[in-house]
Amino acid sequence: METAENRMSSTDIYQTVRNGLITGRFEAGSKLKPEILRKNYDCAASTMREVLFRLSCDGFVSFEEQRGFKVPVSTQNTLEEITSLRTLIEQEGARLSIENGDIDWEARFAAAHHKLAHIESRATAVNDVSPFIDVWSQAEWEFHDTLLSVCGSKMLRQLHRTFYDRFRQHQLLRDPDSMGFRPETLDEHEAILKSAINRDTELCCKLIKEHLHNNLMAYFNQLV
């Protein structure tokens, strides 16, 4: 008998689709029809619907009653709101981490930065950065998450993750070729690392704000 391929659980499908959404695999504004998508994930339409509902709660897809699911359309205002909230949350998380963090945290944060800086300098030196996107994204995420890792609030970290990913999603919605990084991020990340390790809370918050503001501006400037 031919073996049936191992099926994914709905949670696996959820993860896969979520990942697809934040890596720009779906076109902005396009419909997400359970009946169509199910074929890609080998499941029933109602299972697909369940997954899409879960994604809609966190804002990765939009839902309108009797009208189904869509990839959200990115507007300037949406991205500004996402950036503001991410800034608010990341500043607070950094504040708490700087307060609580011990030498072990410093070491982990320095290590995360080291990895990230390595990738960023290699990516800056080259013409086509596309092969770096995936590793860079992962390293950047780990850098920012390590900063918050000893803030003491799981909830805050989770919320930060949602807004971090939503920002990335909206960058890609507008510009599917967006790398997400500018050469300047290298210096910005280093400054954040140093301020945190020096326990300079106010400077760190200021640098985070500038870093995220610059990300936002870079995005707007790409809009020809």
Place this chain on the structure above:
Amino acid sequence: METAENRMSSTDIYQTVRNGLITGRFEAGSKLKPEILRKNYDCAASTMREVLFRLSCDGFVSFEEQRGFKVPVSTQNTLEEITSLRTLIEQEGARLSIENGDIDWEARFAAAHHKLAHIESRATAVNDVSPFIDVWSQAEWEFHDTLLSVCGSKMLRQLHRTFYDRFRQHQLLRDPDSMGFRPETLDEHEAILKSAINRDTELCCKLIKEHLHNNLMAYFNQLV
């Protein structure tokens, strides 16, 4: 032919269950089985499951794969995290509203406070406050939401609403008879109103922090 009662849409059911959760109609830690609940809402188990997934995203119910849904158990730490995040968000919203708000906002905020104060003073004067819970809850929500109403960020307001409701849910999970209000809230609300209208951002943020901290403390003190 006998007419079939008008059925609720899944979104209606979602709202109803959400409301039930934040008004203490489900016992902490109890299982939420789609097959059982469906009978109360006249729908299929899979529809119920869909609803529960939606609620789990915002933290109103907990979900574990292959083990179903539960009413969350309230721990001290959870409530502290919820309070901290609500404080962070409400302070930021107040800051922005104070910056943007015009005379119309002031008037609406004063009106919301007037209603709330009226209810609070009547409730304070009486022995059994239970008949006031529903109107008070609504008025308190409107007061806090009006404060944020011109912050310019729909997302922030939505997030605030989630944490506002989660706080209330956890109060009731621990103490099903919790009124949610203390006599002191009357003064605290008034002070917040005045500081906002005086455009004293820093004072307003401080008062919000104290107000929410006091809510939290009142909750802990009830734990015998």
Place this chain on the structure above:
DNA sequence: ATCAAGAAAAAATTCGATTTATTTTTTAAT
């Protein structure tokens, strides 16, 4: 040609049943 009404198609929603996994109960051996 334009528009509205009605018909057809497509998509969203809901359903009841099947399959799969977990939990509880029973049985049997030590």
Place this chain on the structure above:
DNA sequence: ATTAAAAAATAAATCGAATTTTTTCTTGAT
């Protein structure tokens, strides 16, 4: 009496089809 394995019962997860609603297409009157 305890424990371990097996069986039964319960609950979770998934499915494919039926139903309802929305959207698109067709037709015919102005």
